[in-house]
Amino acid sequence: MNNSITQYFRKEMFPHIWCPGCGIGIILGSMLRAIQSTGWEKDEVVMVSGIGCSSRITGYVDFNTMNTTHGRALPFATGIKMANPALKVITVMGDGDCAAIGGNHFIHSARRNIDITAIIINNMIYGMTGGQYSPLTPTGKLGSTAPYGNIDQSFDIAALAASAGASYVARGNVFDVNQITHFIKKALLKKGFSVVEIIADCPISFGRINQLRTPVQMLEWIKSITVAKRVWEGLPEEEKAGKIPTGEFLDIDIPEYTEKYQETCNRIQQGRREK
Amino acid sequence: MDKNRSVRILQGNEACVEGALLAGVRFFAGYPITPASEIAEGMAVRLPELGGVFMQMEDEIASMAAVIGASLAGSKSMTASSGPGICLKQENIGFAAITEVPCVVVNAQRGGPSTGLPTKPSQGDVMQARWGTHGDHPMIALAPSDVNEVLHMTIKAINFSEKYRTPVMLLLDEVISHMREKVNIPTREEIELIDRKKPAVEKDNFLPYKADEDLVPPMANFGSGYRYHVTGLIHNEKGYPTSNNKEIDQLIRRLTNKVELNKKDIIIEEEFLLDDAKVAIIAYGSVARAAQRTIKLAREKGIKTGLLKLITLWPFGDETINRLAGQVDLIIVPEMNLGQMSREVERAVGGKCRVVSYSRVDGELINPLEILTRIMEESKL
Ligand SMILES: Cc1ncc(C[n+]2csc(CCOP(=O)(O)OP(=O)(O)O)c2C)c(N)n1
Ligand code: SF4
Numbered sequence: 001m002n003n004s005i006t007q008y009f010r011k012e013m014f015p016h017i018w019c020p021g022c023g024i025g026i027i028l029g030s031m032l033r034a035i036q037s038t039g040w041e042k043d044e045v046v047m048v049s050g051i052g053c054s055s056r057i058t059g060y061v062d063f064n065t066m067n068t069t070h071g072r073a074l075p076f077a078t079g080i081k082m083a084n085p086a087l088k089v090i091t092v093m094g095d096g097d098c099a100a101i102g103g104n105h106f107i108h109s110a111r112r113n114i115d116i117t118a119i120i121i122n123n124m125i126y127g128m129t130g131g132q133y134s135p136l137t138p139t140g141k142l143g144s145t146a147p148y149g150n151i152d153q154s155f156d157i158a159a160l161a162a163s164a165g166a167s168y169v170a171r172g173n174v175f176d177v178n179q180i181t182h183f184i185k186k187a188l189l190k191k192g193f194s195v196v197e198i199i200a201d202c203p204i205s206f207g208r209i210n211q212l213r214t215p216v217q218m219l220e221w222i223k224s225i226t227v228a229k230r231v232w233e234g235l236p237e238e239e240k241a242g243k244i245p246t247g248e249f250l251d252i253d254i255p256e257y258t259e260k261y262q263e264t265c266n267r268i269q270q271g272r273r274e275k
Numbered sequence: 276m277d278k279n280r281s282v283r284i285l286q287g288n289e290a291c292v293e294g295a296l297l298a299g300v301r302f303f304a305g306y307p308i309t310p311a312s313e314i315a316e317g318m319a320v321r322l323p324e325l326g327g328v329f330m331q332m333e334d335e336i337a338s339m340a341a342v343i344g345a346s347l348a349g350s351k352s353m354t355a356s357s358g359p360g361i362c363l364k365q366e367n368i369g370f371a372a373i374t375e376v377p378c379v380v381v382n383a384q385r386g387g388p389s390t391g392l393p394t395k396p397s398q399g400d401v402m403q404a405r406w407g408t409h410g411d412h413p414m415i416a417l418a419p420s421d422v423n424e425v426l427h428m429t430i431k432a433i434n435f436s437e438k439y440r441t442p443v444m445l446l447l448d449e450v451i452s453h454m455r456e457k458v459n460i461p462t463r464e465e466i467e468l469i470d471r472k473k474p475a476v477e478k479d480n481f482l483p484y485k486a487d488e489d490l491v492p493p494m495a496n497f498g499s500g501y502r503y504h505v506t507g508l509i510h511n512e513k514g515y516p517t518s519n520n521k522e523i524d525q526l527i528r529r530l531t532n533k534v535e536l537n538k539k540d541i542i543i544e545e546e547f548l549l550d551d552a553k554v555a556i557i558a559y560g561s562v563a564r565a566a567q568r569t570i571k572l573a574r575e576k577g578i579k580t581g582l583l584k585l586i587t588l589w590p591f592g593d594e595t596i597n598r599l600a601g602q603v604d605l606i607i608v609p610e611m612n613l614g615q616m617s618r619e620v621e622r623a624v625g626g627k628c629r630v631v632s633y634s635r636v637d638g639e640l641i642n643p644l645e646i647l648t649r650i651m652e653e654s655k656l
Contacts, residue, residue, distance in 0.1 A: 010504075013515060043500050048344075059504055059516065064497040066347070067506040068340065069370050075337035079344025079352070080497060082328045083302055087348065087498050108333040265323045272324060 005032035008042070013060050018053060021215025023174040023200035027121055028057050030177055030198075031092070034184035038088075045088045048077040050102060052094035053128045053202075054121035071102030074109040077116050085115070085258040090188070095122040095136035099155050103135070106157075110164035110193050114257035117187045117194045120157060123202035131205035138225075138242065142209045157197045162250045167192025169250040173199040173226045175219055176246070183248065192256045199226055199244060285458045287451040288355075290422045291381060292317035293460055294429030295353050299468060300379075301327035302345035302352040304338040306360060309393045310449040311383035314355035335363035343367060343376045347505065349496035351433055355381035358391060358400060361407065368442050369408030370507045372530065375484070375492065377436035377471055379429075381445045383452040386638050395638030396449035398560055398611040404444045405589045411527050413534035415541055416444040416589040420563040422456035428543075428586065434469040435541060439533055440491050446588065448611070450561045450640060474501055484526070485512040490533035534590055543586040544595060548574070552581030554650055555603045557596065557620055559585040561640060562609050568643035573650055580650060588616070593623040600627035605653055609633040609646050629653075 018024050035045060045063040049055035051070035058065040064087070068076045073091040081089045098106050098120045109116060125143060126132040133143030133150045136157070140149050162169045168190040172180035180198050187194035201207065201218035212218045229247030232240065285293065291314050295303075303322060305315040315331065322329040328345065332338040338354045346352040356364060361382045371378050384400045386392025391399075400407075404416040415435050419428040429445060436443040472493040474481050483503035486492045495501030508516040509523050517523065534541065548570050549555060558566040563584040573580035583599060585592065600606065606628055608617035617632035624630050633649045635641050 010515075012513075042502060044498060046348075046497055059506065062502055064502050065504045066344075067504070067508065069366055069507055072336060072340045072367065075332060075340035076344040078330070078332075078337075079302065079304065079341030079346075080348045081344075082330060082341070083345035083348035083350040083352075084498055104333055105337055108337070261323075261328065265326055268323045269326070 005029065005036060008032045008035070008061050008063070010060055010062050016060060017056055019204045021201070021203045022053070023123065023202065024054055024057065024121060026174050026177060027119070027180065027198050027200060028060070030181040031119060031184055032061070033181045034188055037185050038188055040088050044086065045090065046077070046080055047090045047092065048073045048080070049092045050094070050097035051128070052097050052126070054092060054094035054123070055097060057092050071097050071100070072105065073097070074102065074105040074116065074118065078109060078114055081114055081116055081258060082261065085262070088188070089115070090117045090119065092119045092121065094127065095120060095124060095157075096126045096134040099135045099157055107160065107164045110161045110166040110195070112257040113165050113167055113192045113254060115191055115193070117184070117190070117196070119184065120195065120197045121200050122157065122197050123200040123206055125202055125206040127202045127205045131209055144209065158195070158249045161195040165193070166195050166250060167252055167254055167256070168194035170195070170248045171197040171199070171244070171246045173222050173246055174201055175223050175226075186251070190251075192254060199246070281460050283458055283460060284455050285422055286313060286453060286455050287422050287425045287447055288313035288383065288453070289317055290426040290458050291355070291429045291445070291447070292321060293458070294426035295379070295433065296321055296325065297461070297463065297466060298430040298433035299351045300353045300433060301325065302342065302350035303328070303354065304330040304332050304341035304345070305354050305356065306332055306335045306338050308357045308360045310385055310452045311355045311357045311360075311381065313452070314381060314383070335360035336366060339364040339367035339380070342378045343371050343374070346376045346378050347497050349498070351377070351437065353379040353381065353433070355383065357383050357385045358387040359389065361400060361403065365408040369410065369412060371442040372408065372412040372414070373507055373509070374505050375440040375494070375530075376505075377440050379432045379436050379443050379445060381447060384446060384448040386636070392638045394449060396561060396611060396640060397636070397638070398448060398562065398615070399636070401446065401588055401612065402615045404446055411531055413439070413441050413531050414444065414589045415439065415441060415534060415587070416446055417543070417586055418446040418560045418588050419451065419586060420560050420584065422451070422454065423458050424586070425451060426458055426460065430466055431543070434467065437471045438469045438491070439537065440471060440494060441534060446560065448561055482512045483514040484510060486529055486533070490529050490536065538590050538592070541587055541590060542592040544592055545584040545586065547582040547584065549581035549583065549599065552579050553603055554578055554580040554605045554607065554654060555599050556580065556582045556646060557585065557606055557608050557616075558582065558610070559588060559616070562611060565641050565643045566609060566646060569646040569650070572643060572647045576651070578650060578654055591619055591623065596620055596623040597625060597627070600624040603628055606630045607633055607646065607650055607653065609641050609649070611635050611641060
C-alpha cells in the first residue's frame with residue numbers, strides 16, 4: 001500500500017498556485033495525513049471549498065471535489081451530505097470565505113450540527129484579492145483597505161461555532177503541525193459539525209503590508225500571538241489582549257442532523273404503515 | 276381504476292409539488308416567500324414520507340447551493356421562490372449552469388422590483404429568468420398557464436434539467452400559483468421520465484466535461500467511484516481550471532449551444548385559430564388564458580384573430596413567430612410587464628409585420644376585453 005500522502009494528489013494539477021512560504025501547503029499536508037489515518041476510501045470522501053487561495057485546495061486532491069462560490073461551501077456540502085449521508089464531507093474555507101460572506105451559513109451549519117468537518121484557514125486577511133482586511137484581521141493591523149489600521153473587532157470563530165451548536169471545536173496554528181493533524185483527525189471522526197480553525201501565514205498579502213515580509217518572520221509572529229488554552233486561561237486580562245488561545249474548545253456528543261432527519265422519516269413512514 | 280391516478284382539485288403550487296414528486300424529485304431546499312411558500316410546505320409534508328429530503332435553509336443562496344450539492348450526490352433536486360429570493364439564487368444558478376448540474380428553480384412571480392407586490396401577479400421576471408445571472412449561459416424557462424399544465428410542465432422541467440444538465444426555471448405567477456383547478460394526476464407509467472446520462476467509460480478514462488454528440492457530457496454522481504472536480508471557474512474537459520483561449524471558447528459556446536441547438540426538443544408552444552388569422556396574439560402564463568377568450572370575442576366582431584401561446588419562453592422560439600409574421604398583419608403581445616417579451620417578438624419578426632405591446636403593471640390580471648379593445652384600436656389603423 002502507498003503510505004505517502006502523495007497518493008491523494010492530482011499530480012497533473014501541479015505546480016500549484018500558492019506563493020512560496022504560504023501556510024496553506026502545510027495545512028493541506030495535515031489534512032491529508034488526518035484523512036489517511038481514518039482509512040477512508042477516496043471514493044467516499046467529498047471535499048468542498050468556497051473561493052480564495054485556501055479554497056484552491058480542492059483542485060489538487062483526488063477525492064470528489066468542489067470549488068463552489070465565495071462563502072457557500074457549507075450549504076453545498078449540506079446538500080451533498082443530506083442526499084447521501086454515507087459520504088464523508090469536508091469543507092475548507094478561508095477566513096473571509098467562512099466568517100464574512102459565509103458567516104451566516106457557518107452559524108446555521110453549526111446550529112444544525114450536521115456531520116460535516118469545517119477546516120478554516122485563518123490567515124487573517126483576504127489573500128487571493130490582495131490583502132484587504134477580513135473579519136479576522138486583528139484590530140490595528142494593516143490591510144490594503146485598512147491603510148490607517150483596522151478599526152474593526154475581529155471574530156472569535158471558535159467561540160462562535162461553539163455557541164452556535166457545533167459538536168467539536170479546536171484551534172491550532174500552522175506552526176504546530178502535529179497538533180493540527182491531531183485536531184483534524186478528531187474532527188473528521190466526530191459525528192456532528194466539527195470545526196478546526198488554523199491560524200496561518202500569508203507572507204504576501206498580510207505579511208508585506210504588516211512588516212512581516214518573510215515566511216519566517218510571519219511564523220514567528222504567529223507563534224508569539226498564539227498561546228495554549230490552558231496557559232491563556234491563567235493569564236491576567238491585560239496580557240490576554242492581542243493573544244489567541246489554541247487547543248480544543250468543545251468536544252461533546254449531541255444529536256446529529258442527518259440522523260435526526262432519518263429518524264423523522266422513519267417515524268412518519270411507520271405511522272403511515274400503521275394507519 | 277389505478278389508485279395513483281386521480282382527478283383532484285389542486286392549487287397551482289400543489290400541482291407543482293405533485294408533478295415534481297412524480298418526476299422523481301427527492302430533494303427540496305427552500306426559504307419561505309409569498310406566493311411560493313405552499314410548494315415548500317407541500318414538500319415538507321411529502322418528501323419525508325417518500326424518504327426524500329426537505330430542508331428549510333437559512334436563505335435562498337443556501338437553498339440554491341444545497342439543491343446543487345444534492346443533485347451532484349444523485350438526487351433530482353428543486354427549489355422554489357419569488358422575486359426577492361430569485362435574486363439571491365442567481366449567484367448559484369450561474370454555478371449550476373457552468374458546472375452543468377441539473378436542477379429546477381420555480382419562480383412564483385410577484386410584482387417587483389424589490390419587495391414589490393407580494394400578493395399580486397406579475398410577469399416582470401421573464402428577462403431575469405434568461406439573463407439574471409452574469410455571463411453567457413444557457414437557460415430553459417417554461418411558463419404554464421393553467422394548473423394542469425403546471426403539473427406537466429414541472430415534470431418537463433425536471434426532465435429537461437436532467438437531459439441537458441442545466442438549471443431550468445419554471446415561471447408561475449401569483450394567480451397560477453394560487454388558483455384551484457381540476458387536475459388529472461397521471462400515474463408513473465403514463466409519464467416519460469428522463470435521467471441524466473451515466474458515464475459509459477472506465478473510471479480511469481472518465482473526462483467529466485467531455486460532451487457527447489448532443490453536446491451534453493455524461494454525469495457521474497459523487498460517491499459513485501468516478502472522482503472528479505467541479506468548479507465554477509472556466510474549466511477544460513478534465514474539469515480543471517483553464518486559461519487556454521481555445522478551451523474557454525469551447526466551453527462557453529458549448530454551454531449555450533447544447534440548449535440552442537436542441538430547440539426543436541425544448542420549444543413547447545400551442546396555436547389556436549391561427550390558420551386564417553390576420554391578427555395574432557402572442558401570450559404566455561396567466562395572460563394566455565385571457566387571450567384564449569379574446570380570440571373568440573374578436574372573431575365574433577369579424578376580426579380573424581388567433582393565439583400563439585408560448586410555454587417555453589427560453590430558448591426563444593423565433594422560428595414560429597417569424598413564420599407567423601409572414602401571415603398576419605399585426606401581432607399583439609399582452610404581458611404583465613412593460614413589454615419584455617414583446618421586444619423579443621419584435622426581434623424574431625424582423626420587420627415583417629407590426630408588433631404592438633400591451634402592458635399592465637398595476638398588479639391586476641389582463642382581462643380578455645382589454646386585449647380585444649387594443650386589437651380593435653390597432654386594426655382600425
Ligand atoms: C461573491 C464574490 N465576492 C467577491 C469575490 C472576490 N474574492 C475572491 S477571493 C476573496 C477573498 C478570499 O479571502 P479568504 O476567504 O480569507 O481566503 P484566502 O484567499 O485568504 O485564502 C474575494 C473577496 C468573489 N469571488 N465572489
Ligand atoms: S496570497 Fe497569501 S494566502 Fe494566497 S497563496 Fe499567497 S501567501 Fe498564500
